[in-house]
Amino acid sequence: MDAVLALALGTWQLLAQLSGEINGSLNLVGYGLAAVGPGIGIGIVVGNAITAMVRQPEMEGTVRTTMFLGIAFTEALALIGFVLFFIG
Amino acid sequence: MVEALTSFIRDDVAKGIIGVQDGAKYAPYLLSIFLFILVGNLFEVTPLINFPITSRMAIPAFLALVTWVIFVFIGFAKNGFSYLLDTVWPKSVPIALRWLVGIIELVSVFVLRPITLAVRLFANMVAGHLMLTLLLASGVIFVQHVGDIGLRAGIGVVWFVFGLGIFVFEIVVAILQAYIFTLLSAVYIQTSIHPAH
Numbered sequence: 001m002d003a004v005l006a007l008a009l010g011t012w013q014l015l016a017q018l019s020g021e022i023n024g025s026l027n028l029v030g031y032g033l034a035a036v037g038p039g040i041g042i043g044i045v046v047g048n049a050i051t052a053m054v055r056q057p058e059m060e061g062t063v064r065t066t067m068f069l070g071i072a073f074t075e076a077l078a079l080i081g082f083v084l085f086f087i088g
Numbered sequence: 089m090v091e092a093l094t095s096f097i098r099d100d101v102a103k104g105i106i107g108v109q110d111g112a113k114y115a116p117y118l119l120s121i122f123l124f125i126l127v128g129n130l131f132e133v134t135p136l137i138n139f140p141i142t143s144r145m146a147i148p149a150f151l152a153l154v155t156w157v158i159f160v161f162i163g164f165a166k167n168g169f170s171y172l173l174d175t176v177w178p179k180s181v182p183i184a185l186r187w188l189v190g191i192i193e194l195v196s197v198f199v200l201r202p203i204t205l206a207v208r209l210f211a212n213m214v215a216g217h218l219m220l221t222l223l224l225a226s227g228v229i230f231v232q233h234v235g236d237i238g239l240r241a242g243i244g245v246v247w248f249v250f251g252l253g254i255f256v257f258e259i260v261v262a263i264l265q266a267y268i269f270t271l272l273s274a275v276y277i278q279t280s281i282h283p284a285h
Contacts, residue, residue: 065104069275072268076204079211086214 027085034081041074097122097270105274106281114277117158121151122270125209129262132217133255140262143213145206152206155273160198163280174283205272212265216258223251 049067053060097119103111125142132140142148163171175197176190230237230244 061100065100065271068264068268068271072208072272076208079208080204082211082215083207 027088030088031081031085034084035078038074038076038078042071045070045074093123094119101270101274105271106278110281114274118270118274121155121273122266125151125269126263126266129213129266130259132213132220132262133259138217138220140213140217142209142265143217145210148206148209151209151269152202155205155276156198156202159273159276159280162277163283166281167283171280171283201276205269205276209265209269212261216254216261219254220251220258223247223254227251 045067049063049070052063056063098112098115101122102115102118105111106114128141128147130140131137132143167174175193177186178189178193181189224247227244227246227248230241230247234241
């Protein structure tokens with residue numbers, strides 16, 4: 001176990017020496033991470049709204065309004081990430 | 089057209105969300121912010137202007153602040169001090185979790201609501217404006233430098249056409265964001281009249 005650990009540590013140090021510092025915008029990585037959750041969330045919201053509209057077409061107006069509300073709440077996180085991308 | 093917009097805000101948003109009796113009272117405010125934000129957003133896709141006034145933080149922040157003042161005032165006016173008390177000490181939650189839910193509710197209702205309301209409109213408009221500017225301007229610049237880079241300038245035409253596609257998308261976004269701001273204002277007013285259950 002120790003040998004494996006030492007090997008992994010050595011490999012890591014070698015890689016770190018070879019590659020040097022990681023360059024580029026960390027803000028961009030942060031925004032990418034912030035966009036993952038809301039992307040999945042909006043997919044779930046809209047998908048379920050479509051299911052509801054198909055099952056009960058007479059409720060379409062209500063479902064659509066609620067869908068926009070859900071999208072708006074979910075989207076807020078991605079947009080906060082977008083703003084932090086600029087000010088961070 | 090104006091009549092359709094007015095009756096849409098009054099019947100669908102105000103009366104549909106807030107309720108038939110109370111809704112009519114808040115319809116003028118909702119209609120004002122809807123039209124103001126709509127016109128401000130549509131400057132983004134107006135040729136030769138191409139700049140949404142709502143993409144400067146002051147305007148969405150002020151509008152969100154007005155909505156915040158209105159829904160907090162209504163909350164206290166309709167429910168008295170129990171509006172604040174029910175928020176920090178919700179009766180419908182098991183007692184061991186009440187303090188935690190209370191803190192989360194307090195922050196989300198009085199702090200996060202106006203911030204996200206303002207940031208949502210602002211960030212959508214900034215993102216759309218940036219995207220349009222980048223695509224259309226890179227299209228124009230590539231084509232202008234056709235003498236330096238030769239046939240590769242043809243990529244500029246592709247960018248420009250893609251930008252025009254985004255243009256149509258941004259018209260939808262401009263209308264949708266005005267609608268969402270109005271809708272959320274109505275929902276916040278409604279939750280202040282009838283607090284959480």
